[in-house]
Amino acid sequence: MSPRVVLSTGRRVLLQLRGDPRTLALLLLVPCVLEALIKWVFEGTPEVFQRVGVPLVGIFPLVSMFLVTSIAMLRERTTGTLERLMTMPLAKLDLLAGYGLAFAAMATLQAGLVSFVAVGLLGLEVAGSTPLVVVFAVLNALLGMALGLFLSAFARTEFQAVQFMPAFLLPQILLCGLLVPRDRMARPLELISYLLPMTYAYDALSRVAASSTVSAEVWRDAVILIGATALALGLGAATLRRRTA
Amino acid sequence: MAVNDAAISIRDLVVDRGGHRVLDGVSVEVAAGRITGLLGPSGCGKSTLMRSIVGVQIVASGRVDVLGLPAGAPGLRSDVGYVTQAPSVYLDLTARQNLDYFARVLDAPAQRVAEAIASVDLASSADRPVGSLSGGQRARVSLATALLSRPRLLVLDEPTVGLDPVLRGELWAGFRDLADAGTTLLVSSHVMDEADRCDDIVLMRDGAILAATAREQLLTETGADGVEQAFLRLVGAGS
Numbered sequence: 001m002s003p004r005v006v007l008s009t010g011r012r013v014l015l016q017l018r019g020d021p022r023t024l025a026l027l028l029l030v031p032c033v034l035e036a037l038i039k040w041v042f043e044g045t046p047e048v049f050q051r052v053g054v055p056l057v058g059i060f061p062l063v064s065m066f067l068v069t070s071i072a073m074l075r076e077r078t079t080g081t082l083e084r085l086m087t088m089p090l091a092k093l094d095l096l097a098g099y100g101l102a103f104a105a106m107a108t109l110q111a112g113l114v115s116f117v118a119v120g121l122l123g124l125e126v127a128g129s130t131p132l133v134v135v136f137a138v139l140n141a142l143l144g145m146a147l148g149l150f151l152s153a154f155a156r157t158e159f160q161a162v163q164f165m166p167a168f169l170l171p172q173i174l175l176c177g178l179l180v181p182r183d184r185m186a187r188p189l190e191l192i193s194y195l196l197p198m199t200y201a202y203d204a205l206s207r208v209a210a211s212s213t214v215s216a217e218v219w220r221d222a223v224i225l226i227g228a229t230a231l232a233l234g235l236g237a238a239t240l241r242r243r244t245a
Numbered sequence: 246m247a248v249n250d251a252a253i254s255i256r257d258l259v260v261d262r263g264g265h266r267v268l269d270g271v272s273v274e275v276a277a278g279r280i281t282g283l284l285g286p287s288g289c290g291k292s293t294l295m296r297s298i299v300g301v302q303i304v305a306s307g308r309v310d311v312l313g314l315p316a317g318a319p320g321l322r323s324d325v326g327y328v329t330q331a332p333s334v335y336l337d338l339t340a341r342q343n344l345d346y347f348a349r350v351l352d353a354p355a356q357r358v359a360e361a362i363a364s365v366d367l368a369s370s371a372d373r374p375v376g377s378l379s380g381g382q383r384a385r386v387s388l389a390t391a392l393l394s395r396p397r398l399l400v401l402d403e404p405t406v407g408l409d410p411v412l413r414g415e416l417w418a419g420f421r422d423l424a425d426a427g428t429t430l431l432v433s434s435h436v437m438d439e440a441d442r443c444d445d446i447v448l449m450r451d452g453a454i455l456a457a458t459a460r461e462q463l464l465t466e467t468g469a470d471g472v473e474q475a476f477l478r479l480v481g482a483g484s
Binding site: 004005008009011012015016019020079080081083084085086087088089090242243244245 | 261262263299300301302303317319322323325327329331332333334335336337338342345346347349350351352374390
């Protein structure tokens with residue numbers, strides 16, 4: 001691995017995002033608007049906002065980075081820039097780490113802003129530390145990136161890549177406990193939820209929201225999230241081929 | 246041609262793509278420090294041969310050696326420059342941002358970026374997003390990228406398609422300068438008149454080599470006035 005290549009790749013990905021101000025604005029503002037929307041939709045039952053507000057801060061980056069990475073990697077493949085990079089002295093890990101660096105930076109910004117809006121302006125209560133919420137948001141962004149990278153290998157067009165969001169992330173949003181506590185779901189679904197990485201993202205964030213002490217469960221959730229990210233990155237790296245048919 | 250003069254040496258190369266045999270036992274050598282034109286009609290396997298040489302093509306069998314190493318060897322990654330037919334650069338970045346990035350990946354000195362931009366005559370549009378440039382300008386950004394590392398071997402897949410004749414002449418003059426400085430160039434084209442600017446000619450048709458020789462010798466042997474006529478005579482002789 002080469003720090004020079006990792007840093008320049010991260011910088012290049014951020015430059016591409018900066019060159020697209022509309023995407024940048026959507027990435028930063030949509031989560032804030034949605035948090036506000038949830039607060040006012042549940043005006044009559046404010047405990048709902050208090051329950052889902054914090055987990056959502058962390059789940060937004062997962063969804064946005066999943067989408068951005070799928071499309072970005074698909075473009076690298078279809079425009080031939082990936083093939084060009086693969087003929088250059090660049091390790092696959094350099095490319096992945098560069099993307100990771102750029103998206104972690106974006107996720108920090110995104111989660112920082114939405115936390116400020118939710119906690120500072122909308123009155124969301126966090127018993128634990130708000131920076132820890134941002135840390136989990138960054139872990140989730142990296143998980144989203146890793147999943148997007150891996151799944152983009154199975155999309156031939158941008159239409160297909162976008163459809164992977166409802167196909168792979170929406171079920172996780174339904175099953176992670178955000179809508180209904182998992183022990184109240186049909187038993188098979190509860191069991192499936194333990195296999196889905198977003199479940200641990202939700203658990204960790206709701207624990208941070210509810211308690212000022214960082215419990216062992218929070219650490220365990222963090223380890224599981226990092227493990228799932230590493231697994232998806234490993235699978236994604238295997239789809240980056242120097243030689244193709 | 247002695248074996249040790251060859252920058253590229255290909256033996257019995259077989260490549261299948263999409264269930265179709267694209268290269269069927271190709272053997273050919275490309276001499277070092279010369280401009281070799283790879284010519285033949287569209288779809289004859291030129292691009293696949295070039296992909297095999299730069300090591301991005303899965304090959305069924307055969308051997309491809311480049312600068313003394315197997316094609317695609319990690320040791321070749323700074324020594325071989327490759328320009329695909331479709332410009333492979335980031336459309337949402339400017340030409341300069343593209344070149345800055347690729348220069349860092351290649352660990353090339355920063356001043357090479359300005360040199361590469363100048364050598365493809367792009368200085369006036371270097372700070373516009375590549376996506377807003379014309380097809381010919383995009384092709385030149387892609388070509389400039391391959392010049393950054395001063396590679397010993399340049400593999401250029403139809404680099405002059407869609408360029409105006411003045412610029413095409415300038416680029417070919419640039420290729421000649423590179424060859425004079427010791428760079429090996431393999432340039433594909435389906436336009437036979439570009440062959441007249443090459444030292445050596447490899448003629449391809451239907452996944453096979455029709456002829457691979459010095460241009461002068463090709464013309465003498467076929468008694469043709471130009472490479473196009475030589476191609477026609479060779480095809481006629483073969484059928």
